[in-house]
Amino acid sequence: MSQESYSEGDLRNTGMSLKHDREWDYELDRIVDAVHDRDAKKVGLQFPEGLKRRGPAVADDLRELVPDDVTIMLSGQPCYGACDLDTFLMRRTDVFVHFGHSPMKESDKIIYVPLFSNVDVEPIMEESLEELPDPDVDDEVGLVTTAQHMNLFGDMREWLEARGYEVHTRRGDDRLTHEGQVLGCNYASADVDADHILYVGGGKFHPLGLAMEHPEKKVVIADPVNNVVTVADTEKFMKQRYGAVHRAMDAEKWGVIFCTKIGQGRFDQAQEIIDGNDDAYLITMDEVTPDRLRNFDMDAFVNTGCPRITTDDGPQFHKPMLTPGEYEIAVGNKPLEDLSFDTFHGTW
Amino acid sequence: MSQESYSEGDLRNTGMSLKHDREWDYELDRIVDAVHDRDAKKVGLQFPEGLKRRGPAVADDLRELVPDDVTIMLSGQPCYGACDLDTFLMRRTDVFVHFGHSPMKESDKIIYVPLFSNVDVEPIMEESLEELPDPDVDDEVGLVTTAQHMNLFGDMREWLEARGYEVHTRRGDDRLTHEGQVLGCNYASADVDADHILYVGGGKFHPLGLAMEHPEKKVVIADPVNNVVTVADTEKFMKQRYGAVHRAMDAEKWGVIFCTKIGQGRFDQAQEIIDGNDDAYLITMDEVTPDRLRNFDMDAFVNTGCPRITTDDGPQFHKPMLTPGEYEIAVGNKPLEDLSFDTFHGTW
Known part of the structure; x- marks a missing residue:
């Protein structure tokens, strides 16, 4: 999906254009270890579109930590998901790092760095209760999120359970790494016995796909990145x-x-x-x-x-x-x- | 070079947008022979941008000539030159055909079909004499053309010689297949002892590159496709x-x-x-x-x-x-x- 096609009503605001500063953990130690273990001479780094501008700084940090004869290469290929692997760079580098997505398939050739978010999700979940049913009437709710927020998935579940909900989650199929994870093209993790699905994560891209895949469910969006609660509307x-x-x-x-x-x-x-x-x-x-x-x-x-x-x-x-x-x-x-x-x- | 960047003054009018009908020779016999020789199941066809719309008709013609179980695949990758080889399609098909360019490097994997033009070049060459020196004053002239018109290169040379010119040509380097051929990125064939170079071919893309590479020479453009004679002007x-x-x-x-x-x-x-x-x-x-x-x-x-x-x-x-x-x-x-x-x- 090319940049020039971005327009009003676009689904692809994935929360990467942040309204507040956020420190990502690039897990440089894992990369440096791999460089030493493999005596690597070429390291390839692939970032999603929204993080490409951070690439040079990550390359600078890496250069400080690896031998002088290691060449760092940044992928300039468009990247919107784990499916967008830069196979050219992967095959021609000794260490290849894919940032921002979880593995679609594990591979020794690829170091996946998920870039977990440190945004607090509880305030926006509190707000989202207004769109969820009273647990005394209907306590069944599905819970899904994206790779960026998987580190807090257990907390999200406990938070909902503490408020009286029975939280339904599943792993989906083998395209998905984690329980409760959704991709733009796969919502198998939302195939649960609940009429309401709570999506906690940035942007509308994922929850709108989810609502198109599951038109019978109400999909509530708790977006901690843009700090807003909405209900997915697929009519357009x-x-x-x-x-x-x-x-x-x-x-x-x-x-x-x-x-x-x-x-x-x-x-x-x-x-x-x-x-x-x-x-x-x-x-x-x-x-x-x-x-x-x-x-x-x-x-x-x-x-x-x-x-x-x-x-x-x-x-x-x-x-x-x-x-x-x-x-x-x-x-x-x-x-x-x-x-x-x-x-x-x-x-x- | 993406389509949306086409604009006024663009150099890339390579004569593919024809003002008159022209029949190309797709050399289907060579392709059919290769299909039979290799017992091919997959055939890949790659056309330059300006000829992509002819792809389906060529595929239809081929389907009539090969066994039913052969799948024809059209490359959708951008293609502006022999350097734009669709290596994915090349590696995943039994027969791979690249139309419209001459080989940058010979390979058993690739059938190159040059698509020679049948446009008559003599009328426009006649007109171009007005921009060339009188042979009694300076009879040295370099002659270059593109892959599309290579079939007439000998005729062009003889035509000029008959009018009293000493025609200087050379093959260039190993990026070029033919004597007198130019590419958008290589004008070694114009490294000749002549102050005037006559380019016979469609569009301004090639002669403007030639004039930038050889600013000391006057580059006369005899364009038989758009039926116009001009002098390359690189100032802009x-x-x-x-x-x-x-x-x-x-x-x-x-x-x-x-x-x-x-x-x-x-x-x-x-x-x-x-x-x-x-x-x-x-x-x-x-x-x-x-x-x-x-x-x-x-x-x-x-x-x-x-x-x-x-x-x-x-x-x-x-x-x-x-x-x-x-x-x-x-x-x-x-x-x-x-x-x-x-x-x-x-x-x-």
């Missing part, structure tokens, strides 16, 4: 999805995108669409951006890569961009009622 | 270069870009800059675009990748973007008079 996005599906119903030529990023490949799904439609063409790319598709003479696109590019950035593309499920509806294989959020499972 | 671009160098003289923090594309890597150059400047940071990426650099808190950038991104797209970046040679001037290692066009030599 659902309207956009229906609009895109309807516009794509007239399409003849389809571009079927296979994303070549290690964490975003669903080749079988792409192949299946191609095999079933003579007017569908397989297009491979890593970053799926409007300018890369503009030169293809297609009537509509299906994106088997990141569902959030389809859902959130869809209006930026010059032609309708659908998820694989939405494609089935547009070509008449499934009824419109089947429209649902596209989630991503498994690792690589 | 040279002013931009001087402006960027001057603005970068105040920079403290430098981002040094190492381009990870197979045909654009100059690691030693990047490493040398880093080693000599404690305030320089190595940033690795494939596509060098303004949005990818905006999140880095740098005062200026040095691009060791494609020089044309620096020269032509420079003003699109939020901070000064210099070539390695310009960097040496900006930090005071060399005088301003040393400013010259950055050319790219060798293959990979």
